[in-house]
Amino acid sequence: MIKKLSILVMIFSLIVLSSCSNKPIKEHSSSTHNLEALSTIESNNRLLTQIYQVAETGKVSKDKWKSGEDTIMEVEKDWGLADNKSEANSGTYATYEKKQVVFGFNEKGQIYDLRSHSNKLQHITQKETEQVLGAPDEIRHFQEQNIYVYQINQTYQLKLIFPPATDNTDRKLSHISVVYLPWDPSVNETDPSYSIDTMTITEKIGQLMMIGLESTSIDQQATYYIKQKKVGGFILLKKNIENTQQTVDFINDLKRNNDNQIPLFLGIDEEGGRITRLPEEISATPSSQAIGKRNDSDWSYQVGKLLAKKVKAFGFNINFAPVLDVNSNPNNPVIGDRSFGDEPELVSNMAIAQMKGLAAENVMPVGKHFPGHGDTAVDSHIDLPLLDHSLERLQQVELVPFQQAIDHGVEAMMIGHLMVPSIDPDNPATLSEEMIQGVLRNELGFDGLVISDDLTMGAILENYEIGDAAVQAIQAGTDLLLICHGYDQIDAVFDAMEEAVANGEISMQNLDDSVDRVLKLKEKYGITNEKMESIDVEQLNQEIKEILQTE
Template sequence: MRKLWLALLVLSVGLAGGCGSSGNGDNTGTAAPPPVKTPDAGNAPGETPNQPGNGGNAGHNGSPPPADPGNTGSEPSAPQEPAVPPAPTTAELVARKLQKMTLDEKLGEMIIAGLDGTTASAQAKLMIQEQHIGGFIFYKENVTTPAGVAAYVNQLKAWNADNPAPLLISVDQEGGRVSRLPGLLKIPAGRVIGDTGDVSYASQIGTALGAASKLMGFNVDFAPVLDINSNPKNPVIGDRSYGTTAKRVTDMGLAAMDSIRDQGVVPVVKHFPGHGDTSVDSHLELPVVNKSLAQLRAFEWVPFKAAVKDGVDMVMVAHILFPKIDKNVPASLSKTIITDELRGELGFKGVVITDDMTMGAISENFGLAQAAMTSVKAGSDIILLAHGYEDAKTVLGALKQSVRKGDISEKRIDESVTRILTLKLNYKLSDAAIPSHPDVGGVNAMIKKAVSAH
């Protein structure tokens, strides 16, 4: 499978002319422009490249050269080169891969799971080789030193060799109180950055976040926070937000997002539809926000709408109940919010991921299996599970049973997996090993320079 994925990457190089360095660990710390969709180089879709003529016969559109009066005709003309078919598009590459995948492999792609300990465990191996898990999230308890993280990541990648696609290796690295990566200088919180009013500062910190993530093998960063901190009693967002106005959060958030993406790391904006006006922590219980669609569109959604317009590839949806929009389920389980509003109204085409489904907002009010099935029906592409093997087993079993019963169509699963595979291919993700001893000196120099100037 690894050879097939690498072959597809080679074929797709001509499709991403705007991309710089590869997203794999062999190119650590090298900035890569965000993935862009480009037509086949030099030709419109379906167009056959011009063929060279015979013997340098420029200007004759591939026709044979005029007859030489002295030519007796005894020598045959040189054969023309065969037409070169256009390189396959990203969509074609993804469709080919999807067609070869089993249902178990497809469902596995739709899970990002947590891990145990600071080294790769037997259960992690089972999640990769038996459950075909599409990605993992590292928390504070999983990291020790940069070298320790690299060893952990490299082992996961090695175990994933026979799966259809490379792993999403993710981390919550916002800065401030949500900082997971080891060996780094202190990165300021969003509010500290926002209070300067300096968009270039947000950009510099975004570059450091992306570079640090990539250096240690992470290709997804759950940052930046696009919530507007409009409720001073908010117990979970607070200084993680760039500010209290839509403009401040939009300007700072998009600068950070673009810089993370420029490093070849997938930025994930959060927490749609907006977590800034909550008064309870969704890690513990279900927040309720009594705002209308009109109010959200005019305020909370301003940064998210701008991010969608700027081409954000991944959006995290929050566990918040908006009874004036959907009185039955929180946003992360709501078809109205995910499909009708985020995809329909805002026009988002990328990957939707839930917030952690093991948080109190879900576990205290909904069963894990039912919540996962409802979320997929609503339009989520990836279910985030902070814990590992058993929770993944529960969710995968429920989803598989739903497909077999016809409650969820395989076509619906294919829609999500297509988006996930497209994301991985566009970012040129790879399971190639990263250097075993990441040198954080360059990233720390970036952080020190940015902070000292403010």
């Protein structure tokens, strides 16, 4: 009897509690609304976070398509023809209604604008967007729409489009767009804020020089090149780097002494593997060959970001990587494991991913060594290598990664000291108008910054007077000269350049075109003379460890 009574009491208590908990909801319908709204907000917040994360990879959803990587031909092969296509000033747009996806592509069929009109997006408001993603980098207006623009990195831009609200409430999202900037026809190049018109001849010539130093701290000669010659940048080699704090102090001193309005390019060769210049206390990253063997473009991208984080922490803004050479000659004395592999497509995929990783961290990548150092038997540091292949063979092997990198927006390319008789029987690539203007610019379509390999390498010094070589390189189409060793060699280049400009061997138009390319990239990458603080080596190494543990 007592047991039955206890059960009845428990049931009665549960009924009372249930009634009490339901009473406010029944009496106040707004409470139900608030609970639903909270659920929607949480869902929208998660969705906004996901949108931003996938946009970093060039996507708008979990579908495989990537802006800046895929073509409309690949989409049509997989999804069939679009429901409709429309022309706009910026290109052609293909709409797939059932997929709620639109592809914007250029005349080559390359997708640069990827849009999603998913129903899930259309409950997100402007206010929620700002709460989760912060204020947009820019708000644009088109046909009464508000377009929130988030600059994801140097490669991708995320746009969220909000049409006007009919009832004057918070606007709700219509669709999103991920734009691959290097291919976007609507992105107009702006003139750099540094005015070429007000620059002296000395300042212009200086901007075309990136030089090495013989010391581990700023010396009188470095100060002279900065203040008197207005040099455009420095490259630091292993001999200049002793430890972390010394390197940070060295770079800060170079910046501090730059009284020019134009900041310095500060470059380094940090490829990973055996080609590293950074202090030993910074953890190593894998060689290109190791990355190629894994054949995972996402991982190559992450390693590219690591390389950028490492060099950026010291104050460098240029990394002379990735290597685009196809390692087709196993006896090659200089490339070897610096290459991603012996297949052009593998090299292309891994190098482009690494290039994007570097750029995502706002470090300027430089593809090298055009037209391809992989099938040579001589080290260009010692003498002049011969690449004795027909143009047809070059187009099938050596040039493939360079063409792919150009198609994916590479902005700077290093020219190797290579004799290619099928293109120019008289001059190495660095000094060849046929190679630079003919092949690289006209045939491959590269309009970015052309950088010479080091002019103090044996390939040049054993065969040319360095001043003459520097002038010929600029005449051939090189924009930025790399002179890594010897103050006497640097002086000789400055003297020869000044004389060539004075006597008209280098035209003012030629000079200004190269300076313009330099300044635009300094502006684009936000390069400044801002001082770097000391490096948290432990934190940096932990980041490296976390990525490499996914190996």
